[in-house]
Amino acid sequence: xxxxxxxxxxxxxxFSPVRAWVARRKIPQHKHSFWYYFGGLALFVxxxxxxxxxxxAFYYSPTPVNANESVRYIMEKVHYGWLIRSIHFWGANFLIxxxxxxxxxxxxxxxxxxxxxxxxVLGVIILALILTSAxxxxxxxxxxLSYFATxxxxxxxxxxxxxxxxxxxxxxxxxxxxxxxxxxxxxxxTIVLPILWLTAIAIHVFLxxxxxxxxxxSQMQARDETKLFPNFMMRQAAVWSGALAVLISFVAIxxxxxxxxxxxxxxxxxxxxxxxxxxxxxxxxxxxxxxxGLGGITLGAIIWxxxxxxxxxxxxxxxxxxxxxxGVAIIVYLVTMTxxxxxxxEVH
Amino acid sequence: xxxxxxxxxxxxxxxxxxxxxxxxxxALPLIVVLLIVMFFLLIKVYSLENDASNGSGKKSLPGKRxxx
Numbered sequence: 001x002x003x004x005x006x007x008x009x010x011x012x013x014x015f016s017p018v019r020a021w022v023a024r025r026k027i028p029q030h031k032h033s034f035w036y037y038f039g040g041l042a043l044f045v046x047x048x049x050x051x052x053x054x055x056x057a058f059y060y061s062p063t064p065v066n067a068n069e070s071v072r073y074i075m076e077k078v079h080y081g082w083l084i085r086s087i088h089f090w091g092a093n094f095l096i097x098x099x100x101x102x103x104x105x106x107x108x109x110x111x112x113x114x115x116x117x118x119x120x121v122l123g124v125i126i127l128a129l130i131l132t133s134a135x136x137x138x139x140x141x142x143x144x145l146s147y148f149a150t151x152x153x154x155x156x157x158x159x160x161x162x163x164x165x166x167x168x169x170x171x172x173x174x175x176x177x178x179x180x181x182x183x184x185x186x187x188x189x190t191i192v193l194p195i196l197w198l199t200a201i202a203i204h205v206f207l208x209x210x211x212x213x214x215x216x217x218s219q220m221q222a223r224d225e226t227k228l229f230p231n232f233m234m235r236q237a238a239v240w241s242g243a244l245a246v247l248i249s250f251v252a253i254x255x256x257x258x259x260x261x262x263x264x265x266x267x268x269x270x271x272x273x274x275x276x277x278x279x280x281x282x283x284x285x286x287x288x289x290x291x292x293g294l295g296g297i298t299l300g301a302i303i304w305x306x307x308x309x310x311x312x313x314x315x316x317x318x319x320x321x322x323x324x325x326x327g328v329a330i331i332v333y334l335v336t337m338t339x340x341x342x343x344x345x346e347v348h
Numbered sequence: 349x350x351x352x353x354x355x356x357x358x359x360x361x362x363x364x365x366x367x368x369x370x371x372x373x374x375a376l377p378l379i380v381v382l383l384i385v386m387f388f389l390l391i392k393v394y395s396l397e398n399d400a401s402n403g404s405g406k407k408s409l410p411g412k413r414x415x416x
Binding site: 072075076081082083226230231234235237238239241242244245248249251252253255257258 | 364368371372374375376378379382385386390392393396397
């Protein structure tokens with residue numbers, strides 16, 4: 001049966017150029033090759049997010065009256081609904097962690113250097129889009145924490161001169177977080193952002209295949225290579241399998257619950273704080289005046305995105321110690337701010 | 349993230365989520381299968397590379413340099 005299908009396809013479509021191309025593809029092998037697996041791992045976790053997200057969307061209702069109830073229905077009535085939701089929740093956390101590891105490993109291997117500048121810029125854009133996806137998805141259960149976190153998030157653009165008020169209203173769909181915000185966040189989370197990050201990822205992956213994977217400058221003498229298929233892909237599949245085992249372990253040990261529906265009339269509870277990946281923003285705003293804090297983060301993100309165009313030494317094949325130290329400084333800042341936010345705020 | 353654990357414990361649908369034993373019974377076989385698949389793939393790729401290196405007379409085991 002399988003061979004008949006294969007013969008049917010072979011008579012109609014010539015796959016031989018694709019097969020020849022795949023057979024030719026090689027991946028550099030050196031002592032830092034381990035980091036290459038994080039890009040594929042991010043794609044794998046993203047696929048899990050897409051599948052579980054579609055399953056949740058079958059039952060979710062994006063209105064203030066029904067949102068929390070529909071999530072409750074998913075968890076109580078839908079077969080394995082609690083499991084799907086927990087995988088989606090932990091998958092989001094894993095995805096951000098994996099993308100961060102992928103980005104910093106790429107940075108320290110200076111893989112952004114010529115001719116891969118566009119890949120780096122797209123990578124930073126993908127991270128921003130994924131963080132925005134996490135932010136927009138956060139409101140959907142319509143709980144007290146998600147409501148007030150979104151209120152803070154949608155008020156942040158107010159610090160932007162001239163257009164801040166417009167952006168804030170555009171995000172919230174009105175003067176305050178409400179029904180319009182929920183439908184906007186749902187539409188962004190399930191339609192707009194997936195279209196944007198899928199497009200960006202498609203170009204990112206396409207470029208990685210056209211340009212090949214970058215070899216760190218310290219390993220340029222290493223001439224070892226391994227075949228993309230089957231060798232590299234089998235190792236990649238092993239990484240996926242192990243990662244899925246870890247994800248399932250988290251889901252089994254720490255299943256995601258559902259807090260009570262928000263009552264917007266009540267004041268924000270004391271000590272609320274964002275998810276771990278936004279804690280550095282939270283702490284920055286607590287430490288510095290809002291305009292300076294937000295301005296600094298925005299400027300830092302722009303500089304981070306433009307690093308390939310600023311680090312000319314790396315593009316010329318020279319060591320660029322300054323940018324290595326810059327990367328270390330960014331990590332130290334992010335970790336310090338995150339830890340400070342965690343230990344200095346009251347746990348909600 | 350950790351605040352979420354506390355939220356879960358304090359104020360969530362305890363009844364909707366199966367007990368730890370039920371979750372454990374569900375997850376453990378799955379985790380074992382995934383780990384078996386992982387090790388199977390790693391052994392398979394190691395054996396592939398070993399065979400290739402023996403066939404060509406080159407040494408290209410993981411961690412060793414091959415001449416191209």
